[in-house]
Amino acid sequence: MSQEISRARRVGELLQRELARLLQAELKDPRVKLVTVSHVRVSPDFRQAKVYVTFLGKEEDTQRQLTILNKATGFLQHGLSQRVELRVVPRLQFVYDDSIKRGRRLSALIDKAVQKDIDGGSDNLTE
Numbered sequence: 001m002s003q004e005i006s007r008a009r010r011v012g013e014l015l016q017r018e019l020a021r022l023l024q025a026e027l028k029d030p031r032v033k034l035v036t037v038s039h040v041r042v043s044p045d046f047r048q049a050k051v052y053v054t055f056l057g058k059e060e061d062t063q064r065q066l067t068i069l070n071k072a073t074g075f076l077q078h079g080l081s082q083r084v085e086l087r088v089v090p091r092l093q094f095v096y097d098d099s100i101k102r103g104r105r106l107s108a109l110i111d112k113a114v115q116k117d118i119d120g121g122s123d124n125l126t127e
Contacts, residue, residue, distance in 0.1 A: 013040070031065065034055060073091070
């Protein structure tokens with residue numbers, strides 16, 4: 001079983017690299033700007049792949065850019081079939097990766113808690 005997981009991870013990493021290149025070099029839609037492929041999760045049967053992406057720019061444009069990418073899956077799958085040697089190129093589904101946004105929020109909460117501890121807890125340090 002770990003062999004299957006390892007292979008799925010390697011295929012995901014390969015798809016991530018090649019999709020990043022395709023998006024940068026061949027997707028000419030001006031509405032999709034500065035896309036980063038952060039992770040690709042391949043299903044156990046290798047027929048589907050969730051592609052986690054982030055966008056640099058306005059947060060309001062995220063949903064529109066995701067829709068455009070999901071409409072371009074045929075073009076991207078064809079490009080992948082030309083670049084990688086897989087028996088079956090997985091069906092792509094693009095998903096917004098909000099981990100950066102969540103990380104910033106958690107970091108801000110931690111900073112706030114630390115500052116609150118420093119401001120209110122300095123008396124306990126002298127004991």
